[in-house]
Amino acid sequence: MYRYDEFDRTIVTERVAEFSGQVQRRLAGELTEDEFKPLRLMNGLYLQLHAYMLRVAIPYGTLSSAQMRMLAHVARTYDKGYGHFTTRQNIQYNWPKLKDVPDILADLATVEMHAIQTSGNCIRNVTADQYAGAAAGEVDDPRIWSEILRQWSTFHPEYSFLPRKFKIAVTGHAHDRAAIKVHDIGIVIVEGDNGAPAFDIYAGGGQGRTPMIAHLVGAKIAAQDLLHFIDAIMRVYNMHGRRDNLYKARIKILVHALGAEEFARQVHDEFAKGGAGDDLELPEGEIARIRAYFAPPAYETLAADDPAYTRALADDKAFAYWARTNLAAHKVPGYAIVNISLKPIGGIAGDASDSQMDAIADLAQSFSFDEVRVTHEQNLVLPHVRQTDLYEVWKQLDAIGCATPNIGLISDMIVCPGLDYCDLANARSISIGQIISERFADLDKEHDIGELKIKISGCINACGHHHVGHIGILGVDKKGVENYQISLGGAADENAAIGDIVGPAFTEDKIVWAIETIVDTYLALRKDGERFIDTYRRTGIEPFKETLYAAA
Amino acid sequence: MPLLKDGVEITDDKWVRIDDDAALPEDCHALVTMRRWLAERDTLTARNTPIGVALESSDNPDAIMDDLGRFSLIEVDFPQFKDGRGFSVGRLIRHRGTYQGELRAKGDILPDQLHYLARCGYDAVDGDARITPAAWAEAQTRFSEVYQSTGDGRKTVLQKRQCI
Numbered sequence: 178m179y180r181y182d183e184f185d186r187t188i189v190t191e192r193v194a195e196f197s198g199q200v201q202r203r204l205a206g207e208l209t210e211d212e213f214k215p216l217r218l219m220n221g222l223y224l225q226l227h228a229y230m231l232r233v234a235i236p237y238g239t240l241s242s243a244q245m246r247m248l249a250h251v252a253r254t255y256d257k258g259y260g261h262f263t264t265r266q267n268i269q270y271n272w273p274k275l276k277d278v279p280d281i282l283a284d285l286a287t288v289e290m291h292a293i294q295t296s297g298n299c300i301r302n303v304t305a306d307q308y309a310g311a312a313a314g315e316v317d318d319p320r321i322w323s324e325i326l327r328q329w330s331t332f333h334p335e336y337s338f339l340p341r342k343f344k345i346a347v348t349g350h351a352h353d354r355a356a357i358k359v360h361d362i363g364i365v366i367v368e369g370d371n372g373a374p375a376f377d378i379y380a381g382g383g384q385g386r387t388p389m390i391a392h393l394v395g396a397k398i399a400a401q402d403l404l405h406f407i408d409a410i411m412r413v414y415n416m417h418g419r420r421d422n423l424y425k426a427r428i429k430i431l432v433h434a435l436g437a438e439e440f441a442r443q444v445h446d447e448f449a450k451g452g453a454g455d456d457l458e459l460p461e462g463e464i465a466r467i468r469a470y471f472a473p474p475a476y477e478t479l480a481a482d483d484p485a486y487t488r489a490l491a492d493d494k495a496f497a498y499w500a501r502t503n504l505a506a507h508k509v510p511g512y513a514i515v516n517i518s519l520k521p522i523g524g525i526a527g528d529a530s531d532s533q534m535d536a537i538a539d540l541a542q543s544f545s546f547d548e549v550r551v552t553h554e555q556n557l558v559l560p561h562v563r564q565t566d567l568y569e570v571w572k573q574l575d576a577i578g579c580a581t582p583n584i585g586l587i588s589d590m591i592v593c594p595g596l597d598y599c600d601l602a603n604a605r606s607i608s609i610g611q612i613i614s615e616r617f618a619d620l621d622k623e624h625d626i627g628e629l630k631i632k633i634s635g636c637i638n639a640c641g642h643h644h645v646g647h648i649g650i651l652g653v654d655k656k657g658v659e660n661y662q663i664s665l666g667g668a669a670d671e672n673a674a675i676g677d678i679v680g681p682a683f684t685e686d687k688i689v690w691a692i693e694t695i696v697d698t699y700l701a702l703r704k705d706g707e708r709f710i711d712t713y714r715r716t717g718i719e720p721f722k723e724t725l726y727a728a729a
Numbered sequence: 730m731p732l733l734k735d736g737v738e739i740t741d742d743k744w745v746r747i748d749d750d751a752a753l754p755e756d757c758h759a760l761v762t763m764r765r766w767l768a769e770r771d772t773l774t775a776r777n778t779p780i781g782v783a784l785e786s787s788d789n790p791d792a793i794m795d796d797l798g799r800f801s802l803i804e805v806d807f808p809q810f811k812d813g814r815g816f817s818v819g820r821l822i823r824h825r826g827t828y829q830g831e832l833r834a835k836g837d838i839l840p841d842q843l844h845y846l847a848r849c850g851y852d853a854v855d856g857d858a859r860i861t862p863a864a865w866a867e868a869q870t871r872f873s874e875v876y877q878s879t880g881d882g883r884k885t886v887l888q889k890r891q892c893i
Contacts (some may be wrong), residue, residue: 338813454880
């Protein structure tokens with residue numbers, strides 16, 4: 178993992194001091210809420226429906242056990258004993274008191290954490306593939322490049338007042354787990370001509386009220402040119418992105434209005450001008466320095482199939498169920514990637530209690546080289562667990578309610594906070610997620626349905642990624658009544674697609690029926706081995722429309 | 730409206746903003762719009778007094794990049810603190826165009842933005858009562874380390890690490 182040097186530490190410490198001063202001025206009445214708002218929004222502090230909400234950055238979703246314990250400490254000491262992991266791989270606390278925020282930030286700084294650029298119209302926390310450094314077939318570790326981008330984007334003098342917020346995601350794998358094509362900039366690490374890592378750079382993706390899939394604007398950009406090329410994109414956007422309408426200010430609107438080709442031409446023109454008196458070339462020495470922090474841990478040489486693990490799979494059906502969905506292949510023989518489900522049946526997606534976080538920190542320390550990852554699908558990952566330890570890890574996860582065997586299945590939903598917390602929401606999301614997960618609680622049924630990604634947003638801002646759900650659910654307000662619009666066929670991976678709206682919205686008491694009807698339609702239509710998304714792509718929307726609306 | 734130049738309050742600003750349809754007074758520091766400069770460049774250049782140009786936030790500085798040496802003042806409008814185009818404009822004029830004269834940010838500017846403005850090449854700010862010499866001085870020391878190279882001469886963290 179990356180560790181701060183004296184320079185990184187100085188920057189975070191100075192920022193904590195500055196923001197603490199701003200909070201003190203607000204508490205003393207020297208700043209009005211109007212004056213305080215732009216300042217707190219630079220530091221992840223929102224005023225929500227009932228209280229302040231603090232969003233803490235987890236750069237590219239990577240945590241040490243000490244950092245995870247600190248997140249537990251914050252939940253226990255300053256909040257109501259839980260935190261909410263988000264689709265940006267961050268954590269949100271829903272009930273901090275303003276007077277405590279400086280103390281929270283000071284505590285976080287002791288483990289090299291902060292809330293910098295988790296809100297505001299700036300370059301937000303960079304996200305990455307949660308299996309970074311662990312998945313077989315990875316071209317290069319996206320954390321190296323995410324950390325380089327984190328430093329470059331922190332308090333950027335030119336790009337801290339962009340037309341709108343700006344999100345960058347990085348994957349080093351051909352199978353995209355970081356949803357890079359629905360980001361303002363999505364970066365795919367590819368093999369360059371000389372065998373060194375290079376970058377395919379996509380721009381103009383996004384969700385919200387105008388969902389768009391990103392376009393390739395730079396192919397095989399060399400490593401030393403990464404910052405220079407990203408800078409060119411940022412400058413074109415900062416100069417020409419719309420500022421007259423909040424809803425048309427994201428880069429996707431600019432890319433769409435110009436056309437991807439013309440946008441790419443402007444970026445390459447800007448790139449060719451060679452910066453603005455600055456030196457943006459990444460020196461080899463700095464790349465090597467950062468790469469060294471992400472060197473592989475000291476793996477043991479193990480057999481590809483551990484006999485104890487194989488025996489446990491045969492003996493314990495519950496363990497075998499969990500292993501089937503919650504494990505992923507590791508690049509090193511004898512190891513596995515463990516997914517920790519934060520989607521208990523009937524629970525709140527992405528929430529973890531302080532004691533759960535502490536227990537997961539202990540597991541990471543004992544069994545996963547001290548590392549935990551946060552996924553954009555609101556789960557956690559222990560990236561490097563020996564097969565021989567899996568049964569023990571599973572038992573301990575089961576004991577804290579974090580071993581629901583549902584990763585990738587219908588009850589593993591992305592769910593935004595919705596009207597229970599968020600002052601933008603039109604409808605509740607959490608309760609809709611809960612009733613759907615309860616309806617599909619039967620494990621055999623859930624495994625029979627197979628991979629199916631439901632994503633739920635409580636409003637058009639699409640924090641719950643509904644546009645890219647295999648089944649997307651969007652809460653809408655219809656004359657004061659919460660209604661839910663369904664879309665089908667979305668995807669967030671390398672075959673990214675925006676879902677198609679199936680028809681008129683459903684009331685809350687019909688939504689579970691509608692989801693069941695969609696699932697039953699798929700089960701009746703599917704051919705051998707087809708996942709929901711495969712069937713949908715083959716049949717199109719019509720059969721689903723038919724079963725959903727035929728009776729009406 | 731306090732005006733700061735290099736962090737010092739200026740009470741007798743000699744620049745006079747001239748409307749596009751007004752005649753140019755003799756013998757004054759005339760500040761004209763970019764539109765007027767582009768339309769009347771030859772006449773304006775023939776004058777023997779300092780000339781300044783004022784950019785709206787939507788003006789593209791590429792149009793005056795070849796003329797930068799002719800100006801003693803370039804003023805850039807910040808209509809709202811959220812409108813960050815001026816940060817790029819400053820860098821293009823000062824760091825790409827190597828403009829040497831006064832670069833002034835005018836408008837809705839937060840004290841918390843002064844640090845960024847300085848790093849983007851501005852040496853003067855014309856803002857509201859919050860823009861004080863103390864605020865400017867504080868902004869210059871706000872971060873003792875910076876990650877980005879901008880052309881302002883500050884050594885970045887990366888350069889310090891790599892001894893370059």
